Amino acid sequence: MAKADFQVPELKEYAEIPEIKPGVMAHSKPFKSKPDFQEALGFPGELVEDWQKKAINKMGDLLGRYRSLRVYMDACVKCGACTDKCHYYLGTHDPKNMPVARQDLLRKVYRRYFTLAGRLFPDLVGATDLTEDVLGDWYNYYHQCSQCRRCSVFCPYGIDTAEISMAAREIMDSIGVGQKYCNEIIGKVYKIGNNLGLPGPALADTLEGLEEDVFDETGVEVKYPLDQEGVDILLITPSADFFAEPHVDGLIGYGKVFHEAGVSWTLSSYASEAANFGMFIGSYDNMRRVSMRIREAAIKLGVKRIVFGECGHAWRVAYSFLNTLVGPWDFLDPRYPVPQHICEFTYDLIQQGKLRLDKSRNDDMVLTYHDSCNVARASRMGDKPGGQFDIPRAIIRASCNHFYDMDEETIRDRTFCCGGGGGLLTDDLMEVRVKGAQPRVEALNHVIQEKGVTHMAAICAICKSQFTKVLPYYGMDMGQIVSVHQLVSNALILTGQETEEEEAVEAAA
Amino acid sequence: MSLISNFYAYLFYFATFVLLGGLALKVWQYARTPAPLKIPTTPAPTTGSGVVLRMTREVVLFESLFRGNKWTWIFSWMFHFGLLLVTLRHLRYFIDPVPVPLQMIQPFGIYGGMAMVVGLGGLWVRRFFVDRVRYISSRSDHLILGLLVAIGLSGLTMRFVVHTDIIRLKEFFAGLYNFEIVTLPADPVLLLHLLLVATLMIIFPYSKLLHMPGLFFSPTRNQVDNPREQRHIAPWAKRLEQE
Ligand code: HEM
Ligand code: HEM
Ligand code: SF4
Numbered sequence: 001m002a003k004a005d006f007q008v009p010e011l012k013e014y015a016e017i018p019e020i021k022p023g024v025m026a027h028s029k030p031f032k033s034k035p036d037f038q039e040a041l042g043f044p045g046e047l048v049e050d051w052q053k054k055a056i057n058k059m060g061d062l063l064g065r066y067r068s069l070r071v072y073m074d075a076c077v078k079c080g081a082c083t084d085k086c087h088y089y090l091g092t093h094d095p096k097n098m099p100v101a102r103q104d105l106l107r108k109v110y111r112r113y114f115t116l117a118g119r120l121f122p123d124l125v126g127a128t129d130l131t132e133d134v135l136g137d138w139y140n141y142y143h144q145c146s147q148c149r150r151c152s153v154f155c156p157y158g159i160d161t162a163e164i165s166m167a168a169r170e171i172m173d174s175i176g177v178g179q180k181y182c183n184e185i186i187g188k189v190y191k192i193g194n195n196l197g198l199p200g201p202a203l204a205d206t207l208e209g210l211e212e213d214v215f216d217e218t219g220v221e222v223k224y225p226l227d228q229e230g231v232d233i234l235l236i237t238p239s240a241d242f243f244a245e246p247h248v249d250g251l252i253g254y255g256k257v258f259h260e261a262g263v264s265w266t267l268s269s270y271a272s273e274a275a276n277f278g279m280f281i282g283s284y285d286n287m288r289r290v291s292m293r294i295r296e297a298a299i300k301l302g303v304k305r306i307v308f309g310e311c312g313h314a315w316r317v318a319y320s321f322l323n324t325l326v327g328p329w330d331f332l333d334p335r336y337p338v339p340q341h342i343c344e345f346t347y348d349l350i351q352q353g354k355l356r357l358d359k360s361r362n363d364d365m366v367l368t369y370h371d372s373c374n375v376a377r378a379s380r381m382g383d384k385p386g387g388q389f390d391i392p393r394a395i396i397r398a399s400c401n402h403f404y405d406m407d408e409e410t411i412r413d414r415t416f417c418c419g420g421g422g423g424l425l426t427d428d429l430m431e432v433r434v435k436g437a438q439p440r441v442e443a444l445n446h447v448i449q450e451k452g453v454t455h456m457a458a459i460c461a462i463c464k465s466q467f468t469k470v471l472p473y474y475g476m477d478m479g480q481i482v483s484v485h486q487l488v489s490n491a492l493i494l495t496g497q498e499t500e501e502e503e504a505v506e507a508a509a
Numbered sequence: 510m511s512l513i514s515n516f517y518a519y520l521f522y523f524a525t526f527v528l529l530g531g532l533a534l535k536v537w538q539y540a541r542t543p544a545p546l547k548i549p550t551t552p553a554p555t556t557g558s559g560v561v562l563r564m565t566r567e568v569v570l571f572e573s574l575f576r577g578n579k580w581t582w583i584f585s586w587m588f589h590f591g592l593l594l595v596t597l598r599h600l601r602y603f604i605d606p607v608p609v610p611l612q613m614i615q616p617f618g619i620y621g622g623m624a625m626v627v628g629l630g631g632l633w634v635r636r637f638f639v640d641r642v643r644y645i646s647s648r649s650d651h652l653i654l655g656l657l658v659a660i661g662l663s664g665l666t667m668r669f670v671v672h673t674d675i676i677r678l679k680e681f682f683a684g685l686y687n688f689e690i691v692t693l694p695a696d697p698v699l700l701l702h703l704l705l706v707a708t709l710m711i712i713f714p715y716s717k718l719l720h721m722p723g724l725f726f727s728p729t730r731n732q733v734d735n736p737r738e739q740r741h742i743a744p745w746a747k748r749l750e751q752e
């Protein structure tokens with residue numbers, strides 16, 4: 001078990017709604033961004049002088065630009081339906097992690113400066129001035145929200161706390177109070193092309209290594225091309241896929257699928273990142289700037305289609321925003337949606353019977369599937385609502401014999417966040433990450449106990465990294481989290497590949 | 510014509526002005542503010558008619574709340590449905606002659622009044638006894654519930670205990686349409702009922718009662734899930750492209 005200097009939550013047999021414990025997470029906050037990181041993104045380096053005034057002005061600006069913020073500031077009736085829906089509340093018991101209370105941190109300032117009731121009777125409606133303490137609370141608690149949107153599913157008005165924490169982070173950035181993790185990473189994308197800061201030659205090296213590995217394993221020459229012009233498909237995938245386990249097994253899987261489909265494809269060293277942390281900090285500008293690299297790469301490489309690898313928030317930006325941010329995509333092949341998810345691609349091939357999948361090759365695993373929040377609640381796959389739930393499951397079922405879903409209350413659009421989304425996947429937030437994972441790990445534990453599940457598949461780089469890190473705190477093994485395309489990769493028998501059975505038969509003959 | 514009638518006449522002119530003007534301003538403000546990105550909570554409908562259906566389920570059945578919390582849903586639905594019946598029943602004070610459908614629902618309006626008060630009671634109890642809900646309640650949340658309960662109880666009192674002269678009440682409101690001030694029956698319960706109602710009308714556009722127009726403008730609920738097919742660019746975002 002991993003060592004913790006905080007109390008790791010217990011896994012209960014039945015999910016419980018905890019009593020509130022005010023202030024227990026008041027100490028939790030991420031490292032502040034340094035001036036260099038801030039300025040690279042167009043934000044002031046440190047706290048500006050008349051920050052109160054600037055913050056209020058920024059709030060006014062955002063209220064005029066985002067209907068979501070405008071309406072959600074007014075509409076909440078404090079019905080409490082969301083109070084027990086956030087994994088951070090369930091895991092930490094801090095009432096400021098209840099979605100409505102998190103919103104109220106911003107709302108009480110909104111009421112004070114932008115509503116008649118708050119100007120005239122602040123005490124009556126819970127309005128307060130923007131003080132240093134309030135700013136402190138903003139920084140701490142808006143970085144205990146993974147923007148997973150679970151709260152918005154249950155709110156009678158669909159109030160989405162993610163929208164509010166994005167706005168809060170943008171206000172803070174605009175007065176020079178940024179978060180190191182997100183802002184440093186976005187800087188790396190601008191400079192080098194991806195979150196991890198892997199330069200082109202390193203990528204080429206890695207991909208060459210993968211080609212060798214796959215050849216050794218299968219005897220088939222599967223290519224993992226980089227910066228190849230004039231091919232059909234540009235694959236955009238999270239940079240974690242280039243080296244970390246279990247991510248890279250997924251990348252191996254995509255390559256094999258493309259190979260079997262007989263399409264030509266390439267990665268780009270310029271747009272070598274699917275992730276877009278511009279969304280986490282609520283910055284349209286930065287989100288657009290990061291996305292623009294994909295457009296530029298697609299034009300330069302002259303591809304016909306764009307396919308995204310396994311990454312949750314990246315798929316949200318890709319599916320829901322990309323066309324708006326940097327479209328139109330009229331120079332691509334109109335027969336395919338832009339962009340496509342690798343799962344949509346693989347699923348289509350399975351439907352057409354083009355993939356030879358030997359399920360028994362995954363018989364050493366009993367699987368369950370974790371719906372990643374951004375895929376589940378902020379995007380779609382295929383052409384029917386809910387395809388984002390059914391398509392990955394169909395792929396898993398086609399690739400393995402033993403699959404069980406977790407409790408219905410914790411999957412599909414009610415899925416629990418892994419605890420590391422929304423720009424929280426950093427060691428300085430370990431406590432909130434471990435505690436926030438509790439509801440998901442509890443549901444996982446149930447299927448482990450009851451169905452003998454051994455592994456959980458996911459299609460998100462952040463989920464995979466987060467679980468690799470936090471499962472050990474709960475006495476589980478970091479290897480229990482796998483990529484969906486890792487399962488495909490295991491089961492897929494490539495054309496011309498000699499399987500062990502066939503080899504055995506030949507040897508016997 | 511008395512001082513009281515004058516006071517109530519001007520009060521209702523004022524309250525109506527604030528209610529309609531305030532709501533119109535708010536709705537205009539919501540409508541004018543762009544939603545720059547597609548953010549429906551998925552799975553979401555992929556067509557406009559699908560969205561109409563989704564919104565209808567939210568408005569009529571409170572679908573999301575039903576998934577979120579059954580107790581709150583029961584009390585809330587009792588309250589709102591009761592409120593709807595009461596409102597329909599009340600239309601007879603303002604319309605002459607009273608259309609047949611309105612005449613027919615009159616008795617249900619009374620049950621509506623009771624349901625409304627019981628529902629409000631349940632919602633209020635939650636604010637005291639559920640620690641999470643207590644934590645998020647501010648004084649205004651209690652006051653609004655108190656106000657609505659008081660309106661309901663004063664109304665029910667008139668219905669069951671001390672009746673008022675409905676014909677003259679009706680004449681009073683008919684008079685207001687023509688800017689004439691007719692004498693209002695000076696029953697204390699009626700005066701209380703009307704005073705509270707005017708207060709409700711005045712605070713409506715400045716309070717969380719904005720959830721009513723707000724629901725219709727919520728992008729997570731009213732957007733069509735078709736971002737790959739259609740660009741959804743806001744005017745301010747379009748300007749970024751021209752730079
Ligand atoms: C389209 C019309 C409306 C819809 C769909 C609607 C829906 C809702 C919902 C879903 C809730 C949350 C659950 C709850 O706490 O009760 C709520 C709360 C509330 N609504 Fe409405 N409402 C509407 C109109 C109104 C009107 C006209 C009033 C007032 C006269 C009103 C007064 C309230 C109050 C006071 C609450 C808070 C109750 C509490 O404190 O728990 N609503 N409404
Ligand atoms: C100008 C507006 C209003 C007037 C003139 C008015 C007048 C009255 C009168 C005369 C009664 C007695 C009915 C009877 O004896 O049969 C009554 C009852 C009642 N009123 Fe109002 N009222 C108004 C607005 C409201 C509002 C906005 C509400 C709710 C929020 C409300 C809630 C009730 C209830 C619950 C009852 C008892 C049940 C019933 O008779 O329907 N009233 N009202
Ligand atoms: S978006 Fe997710 S993390 Fe944020 S408050 Fe809502 S449930 Fe919690």
Ligand code: SF4
Nearest residue numbers: 076077079080082155
């Ligand atoms: S569910 Fe929505 S309306 Fe109810 S308290 Fe939460 S945010 Fe407010």
